[in-house]
Structures are given as structure tokens and as C-alpha cells.
Amino acid sequence: MKMLVPYVTAGVTENWTDLLRAAVDAGADAIEVGLPFSDPTMDGPVIQQASYRALCRGVHATGILDEVSRLDLGVPLIAFAYTNLVLHRGAGTFCAALRDAGVTGLIAPDLPIDEAGPVSLAAEQHGVDVVLLASPSTPARRRAEIAKRSQRFVYAVSVMAPTGEQASLRSSGRELVTSLKQHTDLPVLLGFGISGAEQAAAACAYADGVVVGSAIMRRVLDGAAPAEIGALLAGIRRAVDG
Amino acid sequence: MRAESRRPAGLGRFGEYGGRFVPESLVPACDEVERAFTEAWADPVFRAELDHLLSVYVGRPTPLTPAMRLSAELGINLLLKREDLTHTGSHKINNVLGQALLARRMGKRRLIAETGAGQHGVATATAGALLGLDVTVFMGERDIERQQLNVFRMKMLGAEVIPVTAGSRTLKDATSEAFRYWVTVVDDSYYCLGSALGPHPYPWMVRELQRVIGDEARAQCAAPDFVVACVGGGSNAAGTFAGFLDTGARLVGVEAAGGAAISAGSTGVLHGFRSKVLQDEHGQIVEAHSISAGLDYPGVGPEHAYLAETGRATYVTADDAEVVAATHRLARSEGILCALESAHAVAWVLRAAADGTIPQGSTVVLTVSGRGDKDMATLMELS
Numbered sequence: 001m002k003m004l005v006p007y008v009t010a011g012v013t014e015n016w017t018d019l020l021r022a023a024v025d026a027g028a029d030a031i032e033v034g035l036p037f038s039d040p041t042m043d044g045p046v047i048q049q050a051s052y053r054a055l056c057r058g059v060h061a062t063g064i065l066d067e068v069s070r071l072d073l074g075v076p077l078i079a080f081a082y083t084n085l086v087l088h089r090g091a092g093t094f095c096a097a098l099r100d101a102g103v104t105g106l107i108a109p110d111l112p113i114d115e116a117g118p119v120s121l122a123a124e125q126h127g128v129d130v131v132l133l134a135s136p137s138t139p140a141r142r143r144a145e146i147a148k149r150s151q152r153f154v155y156a157v158s159v160m161a162p163t164g165e166q167a168s169l170r171s172s173g174r175e176l177v178t179s180l181k182q183h184t185d186l187p188v189l190l191g192f193g194i195s196g197a198e199q200a201a202a203a204c205a206y207a208d209g210v211v212v213g214s215a216i217m218r219r220v221l222d223g224a225a226p227a228e229i230g231a232l233l234a235g236i237r238r239a240v241d242g
Numbered sequence: 243m244r245a246e247s248r249r250p251a252g253l254g255r256f257g258e259y260g261g262r263f264v265p266e267s268l269v270p271a272c273d274e275v276e277r278a279f280t281e282a283w284a285d286p287v288f289r290a291e292l293d294h295l296l297s298v299y300v301g302r303p304t305p306l307t308p309a310m311r312l313s314a315e316l317g318i319n320l321l322l323k324r325e326d327l328t329h330t331g332s333h334k335i336n337n338v339l340g341q342a343l344l345a346r347r348m349g350k351r352r353l354i355a356e357t358g359a360g361q362h363g364v365a366t367a368t369a370g371a372l373l374g375l376d377v378t379v380f381m382g383e384r385d386i387e388r389q390q391l392n393v394f395r396m397k398m399l400g401a402e403v404i405p406v407t408a409g410s411r412t413l414k415d416a417t418s419e420a421f422r423y424w425v426t427v428v429d430d431s432y433y434c435l436g437s438a439l440g441p442h443p444y445p446w447m448v449r450e451l452q453r454v455i456g457d458e459a460r461a462q463c464a465a466p467d468f469v470v471a472c473v474g475g476g477s478n479a480a481g482t483f484a485g486f487l488d489t490g491a492r493l494v495g496v497e498a499a500g501g502a503a504i505s506a507g508s509t510g511v512l513h514g515f516r517s518k519v520l521q522d523e524h525g526q527i528v529e530a531h532s533i534s535a536g537l538d539y540p541g542v543g544p545e546h547a548y549l550a551e552t553g554r555a556t557y558v559t560a561d562d563a564e565v566v567a568a569t570h571r572l573a574r575s576e577g578i579l580c581a582l583e584s585a586h587a588v589a590w591v592l593r594a595a596a597d598g599t600i601p602q603g604s605t606v607v608l609t610v611s612g613r614g615d616k617d618m619a620t621l622m623e624l625s
Contacts, residue, residue: 038409038526039512041418042265048408060524083263084511088525110511112269114253115261135267137428146266160267162422 002240003153003187003209004200006216006233007032007080009050010068011059013220017067020077022230027237030076030152032107032211033068035061037082042109044164046214049221061085061094065101078105078131078152083119086111091122098128105129105152113146120149131155134180136172143176147183154180154188155211158203164214166193169202177207196232197239204240212236248487250545254442254515257551259544262441264514268421271428272514276443278348283450288343295339296454299372300329302336304455306462306607311575316595317602321466323459323609325478326580332612333455333478334365338434340451342369345432352376352431356420358385358413359535360392361581361612362436367401369434377401378431380420382412385535392616410529413539417513437475438543441514445543449480456485459607467604470494471611472586473557474501474537476546478611483555491607493555494594495546496586498565501530503542504550504557510541517544533562533620534582536612560589566624568592569614581612582620 006023010016010033023031036051036059043051061081068077079098086094086108098106106128111119113132123130129151134143137160147154158173159166173190180188190203191211200210216229254260262272282288296302304327309320325333338355345353353370355377357363363379370377379396383405386393396403404423409415424433438448455478456469469486471479473495483493497505503518510519512527520528520540530540549555560568565582568589573579580588587608594600614621 038528039414039418041421041513044422045408052409055526060526062524082511084519084521084527085525087509087511087516088521110263110265110514112262112264112266114269115263133266135265135269137267137270139270142269157267160428161426 002204003029003189004233004237004240005030005032005189005209005211007034007211007213009034009036009047009054009217010064011036011054011057012050012217015226017071018226019220019229020071020073022226023233024073024075026230026233028075028233029209030078032078032080032213033103034080035064035085037085040082042162044162044214046218046221047163050217053221065097065103068103069101076105077103078107079103080107080109083108083111086119091119092125095122095126095128099126105131107131107133107155109133113149133157134176136160136176140179143179144183147180150186153186154184156180156188156190156207157192158190159193161192163192165195165218169199173203174206197235200236201239201242210240250442250446254446256545256548259517259547260442260445261516262514263511263516264441265425267425268428271424272441272443274348279344279443279447282344282347288347292340292343296336300335300339301327302454303458304328306459309576312572315575316592318595318600319605320591321463321605321607322578323455323482323607325455326578326584326610326613330365330368331615332361332365332581333452333481334362334436335368336454336481337436337448337451337477338362338365338369341432341434342373342375345375345434346373348432350430350432352378352427353434354420354424354431355379355434355436356413356416357381357436358416358538359616360385360389360396361536361616363401363403364392364395364399366434367396367399370401371399379403380406380416380423382406382410382416384411385413388535389616412529414527421513438477438480438545439475439513439515439517439541445515445545448477449484449545452477452481453484455481455609456483460485463605463607465489466491466607468492468494468600468606470496470587470591470606471609472537472583473497473542473546474539474583476543478609480543480545482609483549487554493549494590495555495557496590497557497559498530498532498534498537498586499559499561501532501537501539502559503540504546505559512541515544517547518542533565534586536581536583537586558590560586564589564593566621569621578610579614580610581614582617584609584611
């Protein structure tokens with residue numbers, strides 16, 4: 001069974017939590033909830049714009065987690081948060097807030113393993129899993145360490161680029177997934193650049209699932225209703241299930 | 243032991259500040275830069291080539307000019323370290339030439355840079371032309387509008403200037419975009435960061451490349467009582483202070499009142515390093531505001547956060563009005579039109595000499611980080 005993990009920028013629209021419901025109804029196995037940050041250095045134009053729009057609406061982590069805590073979605077939620085948001089009130093306080101809101105995973109895209117120690121410790125104390133990213137440029141020994149230390153799944157970055165849809169899947173992603181799988185029994189998911197069902201299906205020939213972000217958020221920015229996002233994800237679900 | 247050997251511990255730690263908070267995709271690139279610089283900096287051949295260029299191309303050593311009339315008026319001995327006299331007109335060239343030589347040594351064919359006012363972009367374009375490297379400069383759309391002259395200078399020198407339309411469309415967004423771009427071209431391109439900040443090894447490397455300011459100044463005068471420099475990201479101050487850390491001189495960094503990361507910020511992580519940053523109560527980075535575009539950055543180099551915490555250096559602020567007044571006063575009394583950035587240091591010295599913070603008879607070394615030509619349009623609008 002392949003995993004489908006959609007990403008949604010929290011607070012991008014007033015009814016953004018409906019996007020989460022639509023994703024669950026479409027068969028998402030978990031959802032990445034992006035906490036908007038003013039300086040998203042790992043994100044391409046779409047998620048930059050979504051983050052900017054969310055911040056202009058005046059949302060912040062505390063309010064987002066408050067909304068999330070009232071949801072009962074039935075799938076795990078994983079926070080996608082830049083390091084400054086994690087450390088702002090202290091990693092312990094942040095991880096406790098995640099847990100209180102029912103968010104059980106954390107991805108910090110600008111927190112490499114060399115700097116992750118204190119956050120990992122705090123996350124462990126509060127029962128939050130830390131998902132680590134590996135990149136095509138990551139050397140072999142480091143890939144092994146990332147694969148061993150990651151929790152829940154390993155996030156393979158398919159391409160040397162910020163987040164954003166790519167015209168085609170690169171061979172760098174396949175090579176990375178294959179090498180990561182030698183070091184872990186956890187699922188290895190491919191993300192960054194997955195633009196739709198066809199690419200997701202192709203990725204799942206070697207990966208254990210996909211993360212889809214910009215393809216969703218581009219449509220949301222263009223005004224797509226939650227039902228349209230649901231239809232997109234249902235299509236991807238069917239494609240990866242083959 | 244000369245301060246030169248003081249390399250930050252671990253992954254670029256200055257106390258709790260510094261570090262390397264970058265996406266995994268950039269970790270190997272930062273490692274590569276760190277290894278290459280460590281080797282090059284210990285290589286007499288590399289050092290000799292840099293020293294040679296600093297001499298025959300940049301015009302170093304720059305003079306330490308006594309500010310005769312101003313000293314008499316203030317009752318102090320004010321000495322100006324003249325980075326405004328370097329080729330391209332600011333201290334930025336010291337750093338850029340070192341990094342461009344390093345890029346060439348690493349086999350890279352292109353330099354990437356971010357720029358705010360355009361001074362670092364111009365310096366990078368200059369070094370690229372000198373060494374035959376392509377140059378791509380990221381600049382916020384708003385800064386492009388404000389700094390047309392520097393944009394044209396960069397293009398004259400053969401650089402490609404890419405407008406950044408995200409966020410506040412200023413230096414912080416240009417820096418983010420430079421990082422994003424670097425990820426995509428990391429194999430053949432070198433990120434030439436313009437200040438003593440960013441992920442390790444940049445804060446350490448840039449300080450080492452700028453320490454020529456402080457080392458020269460120290461050799462050019464008897465022990466000063468005060469050493470003063472303006473602080474945006476903090477590279478001219480880091481380089482100036484490096485020459486005097488092990489002396490009894492009081493080190494004073496002057497921030498823009500509207501961009502005072504040390505005086506008004508709190509601990510945070512931005513652009514790959516932990517330091518003092520301007521942020522709101524939710525951890526969102528806020529924009530800096532200053533009449534000098536070069537100080538419009540919401541963070542500060544990690545070594546400055548550390549020097550402030552340990553008390554080895556003191557950080558103060560100057561506001562736009564007193565900076566403009568200080569620019570005029572230095573021009574009229576010494577015939578030196580300095581950059582608005584540098585005028586922050588002048589403004590503080592004027593204030594501190596008047597209120598006795600700088601006692602009568604003190605010797606003060608002040609780094610004039612750049613010349614004021616680029617600011618004439620701003621000053622014309624005000625007059």
C-alpha cells in the first residue's frame with residue numbers, strides 16, 4: 001500500500017481546514033500542515049505565495065494549532081515548520097503545543113541533522129516524531145544516518161531545487177530513494193516536484209509514497225474549492241494504487 | 243596569540259550563535275566551501291595572490307586619516323580608516339576578492355550574490371570581471387527602483403541582475419532567493435555572501451577576509467581608546483574589531499535605529515544562522531527600516547551577537563536624522579563624503595564626544611566603510 005501525503009499551507013484561506021478534510025476523504029494517509037513563515041528559503045514561488053497570503057490574513061502558529069486541535073480527521077498530522085518557528089518559544093514548548101493539538105510529526109526543512117539534536121530531544125519527550133529530509137546531494141554516509149534517525153518515514157527530496165512542480169521526474173530521485181531504502185525499513189517517500197497523478201504513479205514504482213504540495217497550493221491560490229482539491233488527490237490516490 | 247587563529251568552535255559557533263541551519267540540499271555545498279577556505283587560508287600561495295590583488299587592484303593599504311578639524315572641535319583624536327578609498331568605494335571588495343579567488347580555486351565558473359543597496363553586487367560584478375567568472379546578482383525589486391545607478395554599474399561590469407518580487411522585495415528576500423537559486427546550480431556556482439552572516443563557514447570566512455581593515459588600522463596608530471564601526475550584517479565592524487579584540491580598546495558597533503537587531507531584536511534563526519533578529523511575537527521576521535539601504539537587514543552576524551553578550555563590544559544606535567546631520571558635518575569639516583552607513587558611526591562619535599561618553603583627549607578609530615556617491619540622490623531629496 002503506497003502512502004499519499006498532501007501538504008497544505010495552514011491559514012491560506014478562511015476555510016483551509018476544509019482542504020484537510022477533502023484530503024482525508026480522498027485517501028490521504030497523513031497530512032503535512034505547513035506553518036507559514038515570513039522567509040521560506042526552501043520553498044518555490046507557489047508556497048512562498050501561499051505563506052505570504054496566510055500571513056497577510058494574520059494567522060500564526062498558536063491560532064493554527066488551536067484550529068487543528070478541534071479537528072478529528074483520523075489521519076496523522078505532521079507540522080512543516082521552519083526552524084525559527086520551532087525555536088522561537090523553545091523547542092520543548094513548541095513540541096508540547098504540537099502534541100496538545102494532536103499533531104504528532106514535525107518536519108523542519110532548514111534543520112539538518114547536525115543541528116537537530118536539541119529539537120529531536122524535545123520532540124521525543126513530547127511524543128512527536130521528527131521526519132528528516134535527504135537530498136540528491138547528500139553523501140552516502142550521511143544518507144545512512146538520516147535514514148536511521150528519521151521517524152515515521154524518510155523524506156526523499158527528488159530534485160536539487162526548492163519546492164515546486166517539475167515538468168518531469170528526475171533520475172536523482174529514484175537513485176536517492178533506492179539508496180535510502182538500503183538503510184531503513186521505514187517507508188521512503190518522494191517529494192518536491194510531484195505535479196500530478198502520472199508522476200506520482202511513476203514515483204511509486206520505486207518509492208513507498210509521495211508528498212504533494214505545490215500542485216495543491218497552486219490550485220488553491222487560483223481559487224480552487226476543497227472539492228476540486230479532493231478530486232485531484234483522489235486521482236493521485238487511484239494512480240499510486242495502480 | 244593573534245586573533246587570526248580564533249576559529250569558531252564546531253559548526254561555526256560563537257557562543258550559542260552561528261551554526262548551519264540550511265536545507266539538507268545545501269549542507270554538502272557549505273561543507274565544500276568550509277574545506278576549501280580552510281585549506282586556502284592556510285596556503286601561503288593563496289594568501290600571496292590575495293594580498294597582491296588587494297595591493298595593486300584594490301589600493302590597499304587604505305590610509306588612516308586624522309580628522310583634523312573635527313578632532314579639534316570635539317577635543318578628541320579622531321582617526322578615519324578609509325575604506326571609501328578602495329576600488330569600488332567600499333569595504334565590500336575585500337571580502338569579494340577573497341571569495342572570488344576561492345571560487346576559482348574550487349573550479350566554479352559562476353558567482354551568485356545578494357545585494358541590498360547594490361554595493362556588494364557591484365563588488366561581486368567587479369571581481370567576476372577581473373577573474374573571468376559569470377556573476378548573477380539577486381536584488382529586491384524595491385531596491386532596484388531605489389538604486390538604479392548601481393544596477394547599471396553591475397550590468398556595465400557584465401553581471402546579470404535578477405529582480406526579486408517576493409515578500410518585502412528588499413535585501414532579506416534577495417538573500418532567500420539567492421539561497422534557493424544556489425540549490426539549483428550548486429555544482430558549478432559559488433555563493434558569494436556579502437556580510438559576516440549566513441551558515442558556517444561564512445561568518446568566520448567573511449570576518450577573516452575583512453580583518454585586513456582592523457589589522458592595518460592597528461599597525462597605523464598607537465593604541466586607540468575607542469574603535470567604532472557601523473553594523474548592518476556587520477562585516478566591516480567584524481573586520482575592524484578583529485584587529486583590536488586583544489587590546490584594551492572599547493569596541494563600539496553602531497546600528498541603524500530602524501534596523502537594530504542587537505539593540506532591539508531577539509534570538510532567532512534566519513538565512514542559515516542563529517543570532518539576534520528582528521521578529522514579531524510569533525517568530526515572523528519583520529522588515530528593517532533605515533535611510534541607508536545597506537543597513538536594511540533584520541539580522542546581524544552571529545559574532546556580533548556573541549561580542550554583545552560577552553560585553554567585549556558595545557552596540558548602540560543612531561537614527562536617520564542624526565545620520566544625515568553627521569554626513570553633512572563630516573563633509574564640511576573634512577572634505578569626506580561618506581556613505582550613509584558609515585555616517586552611523588560618525589553620528590555616534592559626535593554624540594558620545596559631546597556627552598562625555600568619549601572623554602576629552604581620547605583616540606578614536608572610526609571605519610569609514612564606504613563613500614557616499616551612491617547616496618547623493620537620497621540626500622538631494624532631503625535638501
